[in-house]
Amino acid sequence: MKTGMDAPFKDAENAALFQVLINTAVDGIIVIDAVGNVRLYNKACERLLGYAPEEVLGRNINMLMPSPYREQHDNYIEAYRTTSERKIIGIGREVLGQNKDGSTFPMYLSVGEGWLGNEQIFIGIIHDTTERQVVASRLQEVQAELAHVSRLNEMGQMTSALAHELNQPLTAIMNYLRAAQRTVAAFDDPAIVRAQGMMDKAAGQTARAGEIIRRLRDFVEKRDARQSHEDLNKTIEEAISLALVGASDANIKAVLKFDQNIPPVLMDRIQIQQVVLNLVRNAVEALQEVSIRELTIETGFEENGYAYASFSDTGPGLPDEVASRLFQPFVTTKEKGMGVGLSICQSIVSGHGGLLSATANENGGTTFCFRLPVIDA
Numbered sequence: 001m002k003t004g005m006d007a008p009f010k011d012a013e014n015a016a017l018f019q020v021l022i023n024t025a026v027d028g029i030i031v032i033d034a035v036g037n038v039r040l041y042n043k044a045c046e047r048l049l050g051y052a053p054e055e056v057l058g059r060n061i062n063m064l065m066p067s068p069y070r071e072q073h074d075n076y077i078e079a080y081r082t083t084s085e086r087k088i089i090g091i092g093r094e095v096l097g098q099n100k101d102g103s104t105f106p107m108y109l110s111v112g113e114g115w116l117g118n119e120q121i122f123i124g125i126i127h128d129t130t131e132r133q134v135v136a137s138r139l140q141e142v143q144a145e146l147a148h149v150s151r152l153n154e155m156g157q158m159t160s161a162l163a164h165e166l167n168q169p170l171t172a173i174m175n176y177l178r179a180a181q182r183t184v185a186a187f188d189d190p191a192i193v194r195a196q197g198m199m200d201k202a203a204g205q206t207a208r209a210g211e212i213i214r215r216l217r218d219f220v221e222k223r224d225a226r227q228s229h230e231d232l233n234k235t236i237e238e239a240i241s242l243a244l245v246g247a248s249d250a251n252i253k254a255v256l257k258f259d260q261n262i263p264p265v266l267m268d269r270i271q272i273q274q275v276v277l278n279l280v281r282n283a284v285e286a287l288q289e290v291s292i293r294e295l296t297i298e299t300g301f302e303e304n305g306y307a308y309a310s311f312s313d314t315g316p317g318l319p320d321e322v323a324s325r326l327f328q329p330f331v332t333t334k335e336k337g338m339g340v341g342l343s344i345c346q347s348i349v350s351g352h353g354g355l356l357s358a359t360a361n362e363n364g365g366t367t368f369c370f371r372l373p374v375i376d377a
């Protein structure tokens with residue numbers, strides 16, 4: 001029976017076909033003899049390894065290998081010929097290739113073994129796997145990002161649990177304070193009156209702590225989006241008070257310029273507050289690096305039917321390396337930053353049909369601004 005391989009061509013044609021095959025192969029093909037000298041070296045090898053055929057033919061194949069393979073290779077062939085133990089022959093594996101210019105690249109090397117008359121030869125086929133490695137490393141990055149996200153998620157849960165835990169002692173403090181106040185209410189000794197004033201202040205601070213915790217829980221707890229018509233100023237004001245906790249200690253002056261004539265805006269209040277929180281927190285963080293620390297928060301209503309809120313700081317401005325990728329996740333210049341704040345802001349604002357932008361201020365500093373469409377109730 002005739003098969004496709006049985007003398008399909010004449011001898012001369014066979015020789016020509018062989019040449020075409022070797023030279024058009026995309027993968028590198030190298031043939032070596034039993035002592036490791038190169039007998040054939042195709043065009044793809046020239047491209048992959050950078051050596052011309054005349055530099056390689058007749059020389060030991062180990063010149064093409066990076067250390068430590070280079071030093072081991074002669075022993076390896078010898079060991080194979082005496083023991084027939086296979087490490088790569090007939091199998092193939094991922095190895096590191098080295099170009100003449102010293103650069104290395106990942107490649108899949110498969111080695112076959114054959115006979116040319118009485119002479120034993122080895123045929124190596126080199127497949128450049130750089131592309132595959134790029135995909136694999138991108139995959140790893142994505143996995144790392146996912147791990148990040150799930151850590152964030154855990155943080156949300158922890159915050160929620162912490163807020164819950166803190167609520168109980170705060171309630172107890174409040175109750176004790178009230179009881180103490182009632183206990184001394186009937187006395188008008190000046191020292192007791194002073195103590196009462198202090199207890200009032202303590203109660204005020206406790207209430208404030210409770211409020212912060214309540215808002216914190218609102219922010220982190222998982223919930224469905226709830227849209228309603230809200231007062232933009234009030235929404236922002238609530239969020240700022242949470243975001244600016246500790247800001248006065250940091251010597252930050254906050255200036256509010258609220259337009260009182262903004263129509264109600266259809267929004268998910270908690271989500272928009274999350275945007276405000278992230279923007280204010282970024283500003284506060286940026287202001288740590290400068291001595292004049294001002295944050296101006298302005299709201300307004302534009303003719304084209306958009307309400308806006310802008311957050312303008314006197315900070316150092318956006319670092320060049322993040323400016324173009326600002327809204328991408330995991331872009332950060334902060335040691336402890338996750339780089340998710342702005343990407344969350346962006347997705348919330350665009351989810352509301354709005355726009356988030358960042359511009360550099362004339363006198364340094366940055367202004368972030370979000371616009372939300374005002375839809376009639």
Ligand SMILES: Nc1ncnc2c1ncn2[C@@H]1O[C@H](COP(=O)(O)OP(=O)(O)OP(=O)(O)O)[C@@H](O)[C@H]1O
Nearest residue numbers: 282283286317318332333334337338339340341342
């Ligand atoms: N107001 C600002 N002034 C200067 N740089 C800013 C400002 N806001 C953001 N940036 C820069 O943009 C980067 C990305 O901000 P983003 O809020 O997304 O992440 P982050 O603040 O680094 O971390 P995370 O918000 O997740 O804790 C910051 O690391 C910072 O370099």
Ligand SMILES: [Mg+2]
Nearest residue numbers: 278282341342
């Ligand atoms: Mg941030």
